[in-house]
Amino acid sequence: KAGVTQTPRYLIKTRGQQVTLSCSPISGHRSVSWYQQTPGQGLQFLFEYFSETQRNKGNFPGRFSGRQFSNSRSEMNVSTLELGDSALYLCASSLDDGLYGYTFGSGTRLTVV
Amino acid sequence: GQNIDQPTEMTATEGAIVQINCTYQTSGFNGLFWYQQHAGEAPTFLSYNVLDGLEEKGRFSSFLSRSKGYSYLLLKELQMKDSASYLCAVVDTGTASKLTFGTGTRLQVTL
Numbered sequence: 001k002a003g004v005t006q007t008p009r010y011l012i013k014t015r016g017q018q019v020t021l022s023c024s025p026i027s028g029h030r031s032v033s034w035y036q037q038t039p040g041q042g043l044q045f046l047f048e049y050f051s052e053t054q055r056n057k058g059n060f061p062g063r064f065s066g067r068q069f070s071n072s073r074s075e076m077n078v079s080t081l082e083l084g085d086s087a088l089y090l091c092a093s094s095l096d097d098g099l100y101g102y103t104f105g106s107g108t109r110l111t112v113v
Numbered sequence: 114g115q116n117i118d119q120p121t122e123m124t125a126t127e128g129a130i131v132q133i134n135c136t137y138q139t140s141g142f143n144g145l146f147w148y149q150q151h152a153g154e155a156p157t158f159l160s161y162n163v164l165d166g167l168e169e170k171g172r173f174s175s176f177l178s179r180s181k182g183y184s185y186l187l188l189k190e191l192q193m194k195d196s197a198s199y200l201c202a203v204v205d206t207g208t209a210s211k212l213t214f215g216t217g218t219r220l221q222v223t224l
Contacts, residue, residue, distance in 0.1 A: 004155070033211070042216035043156075043200065056211045090155065092212075102146070102212065104155040 002026065004093050004105035012111045018079040021108045025072050025093030031055075032074040033102065034066060037088040046089075049074055050096075081112045115139040117215035119201050124221045125191055133186045133218045135201030146212065147175050147186045148200040156200055159186065188220075196222045 005024040013019050025032050033056075034046040045058040049068035066076040072093075078085055088109050092102040116138045125131040137145070144163040148156035160168055162177035162184060174187040188195055198219045202212040 035212075035214075040216075043202075043212075043214040045211050045213065048211060058211070101158050101161065103158070104148075106155045 004091055004103050006089075006091050006105035006108050008108060009106065010109045010111075012113060013081050015081055015083060015112055017081050018077060019081060019110060020075050020077045021089055021091075021110075023074045023076075023091030023093075023105060025074070025091075026103055029093035029095055029103070030072055031094045031096060032068055032072065033092045033094075034074070034076050035090045035092065036060070037090055037107070038086075043090065046076065078110075083112050086110060086112045115203060115205060115213040117201055117203055117213060119199075119215040119218045121216070122219045122221070124223060125188075127191055127193060127222055127224055129191050130187065130189050131191060131220065133188070133199050133201075133220065135184045135186070135215055137182050137184070137201070137203050137215075139182070139203055139205055139213075141205045142179060143204040145175075145177055145184050146200075146202040146204070147184075148202065150198045150200060150217070152197075159199075191222050193222050193224075196220060 007022045031050045033048040035043045037043045047066050048056040052068045063079045068074045088107045090107045092104045094102045118136045146161050147159040149159050150156040160175035167176045172189045177184045198217040200217045201215040
């Protein structure tokens, strides 16, 4: 079965711009989580959506937002980009609360210049 | 809050055994995951421990001690393809939908 699909794979944006990243979960998975991965901080939790509702949120500024659609696909948006937002953004999907395992996508590499 | 510690880097020889440790401090605990991540790729699931003890899966084993806040991942018969980062992640009872990761251990397997 198809895995978690993230688009685009690579993105270059300018400071001050905004960006939208997309994640299509494994068919049947209703939970989608987003993580930011940087060399110094590792993976940090951004937020998690389940059945179109945000169930959990990490400690990121309000410039980071997300949503989930009725087909469980999710998008995350970052507004007013800063250089420090350059990172690999990973999406993970799971059946429910993740206790049966999370499957990660290959990520979107965002570079802010 | 949660604090998870792993060694930053380790080196081991092909064919050898390596143990990667993870210690954690959490307000609640609902399980611990180990993931493998090759450079430029997605993290892939290795193991999940929720009860104390050793879980064995082929060349990989994972151990958990909840009373000590300690886990390790044991890799046997190391192969060059095992060169990767190994990520320890804890699930908090209050936020079952959220994983808190350590910064990962970069393992290099040499000839």
